[in-house]
Amino acid sequence: MDQPVFRLAVADDLDAIVGLLADDAIGSQRETINPKAKRSYETAFEAIQKDPRNSLHVVVIRGRVAGCLQLTFMPCLSNRGGDRAILESVRIASELRGQGIGRRFVRYAVDLAREAGCVQVQLTTDKRRVDAQRFYATLGFTRSHEGFKLMLGPDDRHT
Amino acid sequence: MDQPVFRLAVADDLDAIVGLLADDAIGSQRETINPKAKRSYETAFEAIQKDPRNSLHVVVIRGRVAGCLQLTFMPCLSNRGGDRAILESVRIASELRGQGIGRRFVRYAVDLAREAGCVQVQLTTDKRRVDAQRFYATLGFTRSHEGFKLMLGPDDRHT
Numbered sequence: 001m002d003q004p005v006f007r008l009a010v011a012d013d014l015d016a017i018v019g020l021l022a023d024d025a026i027g028s029q030r031e032t033i034n035p036k037a038k039r040s041y042e043t044a045f046e047a048i049q050k051d052p053r054n055s056l057h058v059v060v061i062r063g064r065v066a067g068c069l070q071l072t073f074m075p076c077l078s079n080r081g082g083d084r085a086i087l088e089s090v091r092i093a094s095e096l097r098g099q100g101i102g103r104r105f106v107r108y109a110v111d112l113a114r115e116a117g118c119v120q121v122q123l124t125t126d127k128r129r130v131d132a133q134r135f136y137a138t139l140g141f142t143r144s145h146e147g148f149k150l151m152l153g154p155d156d157r158h159t
Numbered sequence: 160m161d162q163p164v165f166r167l168a169v170a171d172d173l174d175a176i177v178g179l180l181a182d183d184a185i186g187s188q189r190e191t192i193n194p195k196a197k198r199s200y201e202t203a204f205e206a207i208q209k210d211p212r213n214s215l216h217v218v219v220i221r222g223r224v225a226g227c228l229q230l231t232f233m234p235c236l237s238n239r240g241g242d243r244a245i246l247e248s249v250r251i252a253s254e255l256r257g258q259g260i261g262r263r264f265v266r267y268a269v270d271l272a273r274e275a276g277c278v279q280v281q282l283t284t285d286k287r288r289v290d291a292q293r294f295y296a297t298l299g300f301t302r303s304h305e306g307f308k309l310m311l312g313p314d315d316r317h318t
Contacts, residue, residue, distance in 0.1 A: 044240035081203035089237045124304035136307045145283035147304025148295045
């Protein structure tokens with residue numbers, strides 16, 4: 001297999017990244033490659049690029065974007081004031097799974113977090129992603145927490 | 160009961176916040192009110208205050224800090240580029256639990272997230288915190304994700 005290259009995402013990668021997010025049993029319910037939605041993805045991409053604590057990364061194989069992830073550094077008081085890293089939106093193209101690319105990609109991100117001085121890396125994965133749960137366990141992650149989400153709409157103020 | 164006041168934390172609240180983090184069955188294993196550790200908490204506090212996407216909040220009752228939480232806004236590509244909010248280190252003083260203070264405090268934070276344009280609020284809570292899990296479910300949060308953590312040490316590079 002050609003060696004994968006891990007690097008920061010650039011603007012030209014955006015269509016491929018959104019394609020990866022949409023090409024997914026769960027993600028396809030909420031993502032779209034509709035051109036009308038493109039501006040909102042571009043806005044988010046620019047916000048991530050401007051924020052020194054946020055970064056998007058891709059894995060490139062034979063010149064093609066084959067995976068993506070977001071890395072967020074979060075200053076925190078708990079754990080004696082140690083920064084933590086959050087891994088988000090980790091995706092590998094479906095036809096390239098099972099070849100160890102995701103494993104090397106996550107290790108690349110964990111190394112970035114360590115080099116930045118983070119004391120821990122955390123992530124959540126949908127309970128339906130059983131393969132992902134096994135994958136993170138084999139990388140040494142501990143399934144210690146329950147992950148809760150609350151979707152917000154403009155009309156559901158509750159106070 | 161005197162009305163709780165919800166507000167941004169200031170530097171003078173820091174000792175009380177660290178006290179809340181340490182006064183906890185799980186937190187007491189990792190937090191310390193040892194004066195030598197104070198500088199690392201102060202550094203984290205300053206980093207949070209300087210970051211426009213991070214903020215610490217307290218609930219004050221009769222002039223006393225009775226609870227704390229951290230709110231982080233995270234620009235994200237998924238969910239069509241909508242920002243999400245992360246709730247972290249939510250604590251209410253043990254002797255003041257069960258009075259609805261935490262419920263109002265979390266709703267205050269959710270309202271801040273909504274006003275900032277976030278499309279969702281997410282959090283993780285230790286699987287051992289059964290009361291917390293029930294609490295977030297009654298606030299409308301869905302327990303949809305598994306939360307994984309990897310602690311980082313300086314000597315455990317794996318690539």
